[in-house]
Amino acid sequence: MTGRIVVIGVGNPLRGDDGVGPAVVEALRGRVPDDIALAVSDGEPGRMLELWRGADIAVVVEALLLHPARPGELHTLTAAEVAGRARGTASTHALGLGECLALAEALDLLPRKVIVHAVEVADVELGTGLSEPVRSALPELIERTATSVRRAGEENHQRRTSGGAPLP
Amino acid sequence: MSHRGTRVLRLDALARVEGEAALHLRVQEETVTEARLRIYEPPRFFEAFLIGRAHTEPPDITARICGICPVAYQMSACQAIENACGVTVEGPLAELRRLLYCGEWIESHTLHIYLLHAPDFLGRADAVELARDHRAAVERGLRIKQTGNAILEQLGGRPIHPVNVRVGGFYRTPAPEELRPLAERLRQARDDALETVRWVAAFDFPDAGSDHDLLALRDPGRYAIDSGTPTVIAPHGRTPAPREFPVSDLEQHVHEEQVPHSTALTAALDGRRYLTGPLARYAVNGRWLHPVAAEAAREAGLGDPAAGDICANPFRSIVVRAVEVVQAVEEALRIIQDYEQPPRPALDVIAREAVGAGATEAPRGLLYHRYALAENGTLTAARIIPPTAQNQAAIEEDVRRAVQARLDRLGTAAGDEELTRLCERAIRNHDPCISCAAHFLDLTVERG
Numbered sequence: 211m212t213g214r215i216v217v218i219g220v221g222n223p224l225r226g227d228d229g230v231g232p233a234v235v236e237a238l239r240g241r242v243p244d245d246i247a248l249a250v251s252d253g254e255p256g257r258m259l260e261l262w263r264g265a266d267i268a269v270v271v272e273a274l275l276l277h278p279a280r281p282g283e284l285h286t287l288t289a290a291e292v293a294g295r296a297r298g299t300a301s302t303h304a305l306g307l308g309e310c311l312a313l314a315e316a317l318d319l320l321p322r323k324v325i326v327h328a329v330e331v332a333d334v335e336l337g338t339g340l341s342e343p344v345r346s347a348l349p350e351l352i353e354r355t356a357t358s359v360r361r362a363g364e365e366n367h368q369r370r371t372s373g374g375a376p377l378p
Numbered sequence: 379m380s381h382r383g384t385r386v387l388r389l390d391a392l393a394r395v396e397g398e399a400a401l402h403l404r405v406q407e408e409t410v411t412e413a414r415l416r417i418y419e420p421p422r423f424f425e426a427f428l429i430g431r432a433h434t435e436p437p438d439i440t441a442r443i444c445g446i447c448p449v450a451y452q453m454s455a456c457q458a459i460e461n462a463c464g465v466t467v468e469g470p471l472a473e474l475r476r477l478l479y480c481g482e483w484i485e486s487h488t489l490h491i492y493l494l495h496a497p498d499f500l501g502r503a504d505a506v507e508l509a510r511d512h513r514a515a516v517e518r519g520l521r522i523k524q525t526g527n528a529i530l531e532q533l534g535g536r537p538i539h540p541v542n543v544r545v546g547g548f549y550r551t552p553a554p555e556e557l558r559p560l561a562e563r564l565r566q567a568r569d570d571a572l573e574t575v576r577w578v579a580a581f582d583f584p585d586a587g588s589d590h591d592l593l594a595l596r597d598p599g600r601y602a603i604d605s606g607t608p609t610v611i612a613p614h615g616r617t618p619a620p621r622e623f624p625v626s627d628l629e630q631h632v633h634e635e636q637v638p639h640s641t642a643l644t645a646a647l648d649g650r651r652y653l654t655g656p657l658a659r660y661a662v663n664g665r666w667l668h669p670v671a672a673e674a675a676r677e678a679g680l681g682d683p684a685a686g687d688i689c690a691n692p693f694r695s696i697v698v699r700a701v702e703v704v705q706a707v708e709e710a711l712r713i714i715q716d717y718e719q720p721p722r723p724a725l726d727v728i729a730r731e732a733v734g735a736g737a738t739e740a741p742r743g744l745l746y747h748r749y750a751l752a753e754n755g756t757l758t759a760a761r762i763i764p765p766t767a768q769n770q771a772a773i774e775e776d777v778r779r780a781v782q783a784r785l786d787r788l789g790t791a792a793g794d795e796e797l798t799r800l801c802e803r804a805i806r807n808h809d810p811c812i813s814c815a816a817h818f819l820d821l822t823v824e825r826g
Contacts, residue, residue, distance in 0.1 A: 316513070
């Protein structure tokens with residue numbers, strides 16, 4: 211479907227700060243237009259590829275672990291930047307988001323545009339609830355994601371009205 | 379560099395093992411004296427989290443233990459609660475559950491075969507490299523996986539953490555015509571699944587054996603998935619004779635204990651190292667494979683499952699998984715064809731003060747749950763024994779054997795990098811599920 215926009219919150223709400231992606235998606239329910247697909251994922255690549263299959267723009271919200279860590283720090287990354295970071299460092303997931311994006315690229319399954327909003331985590335031990343730094347950063351993260359969704363909608367609208375070639 | 383004396387390998391980055399893993403390997407005078415793997419945090423957090431909850435909650439809560447096999451957790455949880463309450467789910471409701479489970483087998487096995495395991499046999503670093511060089515194969519794998527996913531969406535409500543399963547049955551059951559599109563997809567998936575068996579059967583397999591006892595559910599007349607009796611068979615063929623025990627007795631047989639080569643506590647079955655999962659399932663249930671799956675197994679060089687042939691080479695587990703995908707596809711087609719919508723989506727499961735146990739065959743092996751309920755249904759105790767925790771000792775022994783076999787090969791010295799890759803392969807043969815443990819890899823090689 212040309213012009214489809216999907217928001218994917220990646221993470222496990224039972225792993226502390228890893229639940230930040232799903233938390234953002236929950237916060238967006240009712241705040242974004244009905245034609246925006248909201249999804250939660252554990253980041254498993256096969257399912258990620260399915261979630262953004264046919265999408266024009268994917269907005270992904272992720273937990274991020276960097277060394278040295280600055281918990282609560284927000285990052286907005288492109289697909290290429292995330293793929294460049296690849297395994298281990300950039301994602302809390304088995305095959306990280308970086309590998310997932312690289313896999314999608316190899317199979318020509320990348321959406322036209324992928325925007326990754328990430329927050330640096332403090333604690334991904336078993337347990338519910340976000341750490342203080344991540345909780346404090348949450349409103350700004352939600353705002354950034356909502357802004358990306360709004361801009362994606364405007365961009366799609368412009369492409370349609372300006373006769374921009376629809377992507378297959 | 380290989381040299382005489384003691385060296386200790388600590389592998390810091392176990393690629394393509396789901397979740398966190400750490401391996402500690404000690405080599406003294408070219409003999410592996412210790413292979414210690416930390417790959418699984420038993421779900422103690424979830425056990426504690428469940429205490430005080432209602433008896434209707436374990437399927438939803440435990441489904442979150444693993445994003446790869448939530449249905450397995452739901453099914454073992456439902457059975458344990460239903461067992462405590464004296465309820466048995468049968469007929470079309472049980473068939474629907476089995477269909478849902480087939481979807482999970484298809485999805486989970488295909489993920490492992492194509493994205494995690496196949497790169498080992500084709501000399502590729504990971505799934506991304508594999509997709510670049512073997513694109514048609516990876517696309518085939520993703521197609522099969524999507525079919526499994528479609529079953530999960532249709533019956534489970536959504537693919538991760540399915541929401542439609544409840545104690546006693548489902549919140550809603552589909553009409554037969556709703557399942558017809560799935561049958562169409564499954565018929566296509568059957569061709570892809572058979573092609574998968576041929577594809578993996580042609581890989582080169584290191585010569586390896588194993589001598590673990592094998593534990594799987596046995597469900598006479600059909601390949602065990604969602605029900606059966608725990609059955610143990612000896613590693614080398616048929617002696618001693620297979621033995622079985624009721625699910626409710628499992629904790630009398632499975633103990634965590636010290637093993638000689640490791641300082642960690644490891645599960646043992648009646649004091650012996652054992653393996654659960656595809657190789658065990660195939661050994662116990664092979665004769666009940668669907669004819670199409672049995673034929674695929676024979677053609678793939680797994681011997682004759684009808685005659686009780688077993689597969690003892692852990693590197694060939696990828697072939698057994700591929701055969702099990704064919705089996706799950708055939709079984710799903712059969713269920714859809716015979717399906718009649720049950721009169722009610724769920725049986726009443728009235729709480730009572732009791733203890734109940736349940737076990738099913740998760741893609742990675744036998745998954746056991748036990749719950750104790752108070753009179754009002756509040757959970758007072760919970761115990762979960764996942765397959766990977768049970769397999770830990772067997773995986774460690776496989777690592778030890780694989781490394782020792784390499785060290786015994788004269789002529790070329792084994793470098794750290796080669797040994798690391800070998801260890802990772804030996805571990806991946808068992809598709810350890812640790813995604814519910816931390817997701818960071820921590821594998822270090824230390825040589826002294």
